[in-house]
Amino acid sequence: MDCLILVLNNLLSVLLGLIVLALFWKNRGKESSRSRLPPGPTPVPILGNIFQVDLKQPYKSYLEFSEQYGSVFTVWLGPKPVIVLAGYQTLKEALVNQGEEFGGRALYPVLLQVTNGYGLLASNGARWKDLRRFSLMTLKNFGMGRRTIEERVHEEAGFLVKAFSDHGDSAFNPHNLLCNAVSNVICSIVFGKRFEYDDQQFKFLQQGIDGYFHFLSSSRGQFFNVFPRLTWFLPGPHHEVFGHLEKVKAYFEQEAKDRLSNLDINSPQDYIEAFLVRMLEQENKPGSEFHFDNLVNSIWNLFSAGTETTSSTLRHGLLLMMKYPHIQERIQKEIDEVVGSSRSPSAQDRPNMPYTDAVIHEIQRSMDLSPTSVPHKMMRDTEFKGYFLPEGTMVLTLLSSVLSDPKHWKNPDAFDPENFLDENGRFKKNDAFLAFGLGKRVCLGEGLARVELFLFFSSLLQRFSFRATQPPEELDVSPTCSSFGRLPRTYSCYARLRE
Ligand code: HEM
Structure with a gap:
């Protein structure tokens, strides 16, 4: 018996020695x-x-x-x-x-908590490739449903102009209206319908996005990203934010399941229906990435990545127009010459409006969202x-x-549309304009964002002149910094109808 214990002891010592050695080599x-x-x-x-x-x-x-x-x-x-x-x-x-x-x-932990690694923004490998290819194709300007993306943005710009004019001579904060308009374009692509701005379900969705970005931008959100397990067990706003998002995602899932029962596989009308068709086609394919978890989280990706970004850029753009009235007037002159007042601006006008195009690029560059x-x-x-x-x-x-690199820009530290114009006043492309990123992961919504920025911005300036509640020289246009991004300060404006 003693002999057996001795052998076991020796074996244990050898095993422990091997573990220590392995750990040493691993750490080495x-x-x-x-x-x-x-x-x-x-x-x-x-x-x-x-x-x-x-x-x-x-x-x-x-x-x-x-x-x-x-x-x-x-x-x-x-x-x-x-x-x-x-x-x-x-x-x-x-x-x-x-x-x-x-x-x-x-x-990063906040993203992992919300998506569990599903959906196109948070995934890698074959899942990301399949979802990205599918989403890019579906978001293309043509090929889905009866209407192009430009038509959808166009329609929403009309609602936005109407909502601005409802404020008449009173000052108002444009934040929610711009978020609603941008978000509605995604609703139109994803659900095939837009919402009235006072719709309760729509407001619930917006609050989910707002809460998410608010948390992401806070020091608490940063702390969560560095020490997720510790923060998870502490009381704080994250419980409410994540709880709200669960309900938002449950709504997306219900919408998708409702469609499945009367889906016309030959004529998908929106992102959800196109995804469901692909899901049915790949029903028997082992390991297919077309399932509800990826659908729900990809929808969330489109809303979260597409709403705050584009609407904040528009909000910052209007603030800059109030700060620099001469730039606002020059854009309006260009709109009057190229578009006139009897129709709304369209994407085809853009090549003929180099100054407006340069200003929109410069808004994005200087804002550094x-x-x-x-x-x-x-x-x-x-x-x-x-x-x-x-x-x-x-x-x-x-x-x-x-x-902000002086090697690439004429005037990197100021708001200066000349950064995107050549000596003849033509629009000048610059490879260092990386607001949408670069390479394989470049923003999936870049094309859509560009159409939205151009049509919303030029439609608003066609109809209104914007003035701040204080003199331009007192306006602070420097974005407020947060860990997520650089966002415009809160402001109110007057939108005066142009003659
Ligand atoms: C002014 C507007 C926008 C800006 C400045 C912007 C910027 C960006 C940036 C910097 C990235 C990360 C690129 C990288 O990882 O290297 C990104 C990714 C992404 N954006 Fe945008 N974005 C905007 C609008 C939109 C819109 C409207 C949508 C939705 C339709 C969208 C959907 C996405 C998605 C899904 C990704 C992840 C792509 C992937 O992981 O493959 N974005 N965007």
């Missing part, structure tokens, strides 16, 4: 790959660099780090390393030349500029560093 591997990570500020254990990063406006800290450490550097957000890429050349080398390696999506874009992750171990970037590492693309 980690240490050696860590030592080949790009340089960056020195982290402290567990908390990393969070005391050196301004959690309210992290992109500012990253811009400063890039001056010290170069165009590729590492910051530790809590216990995890994050690679930050700065400058046009570096972004292009990573996102275009090595697009497969840098094309993953990092599931999404300074660090949506996080990416490395899809495999990769050598990049002499560093080793391990598979799975989060990557932030510092769009801000390109949109």
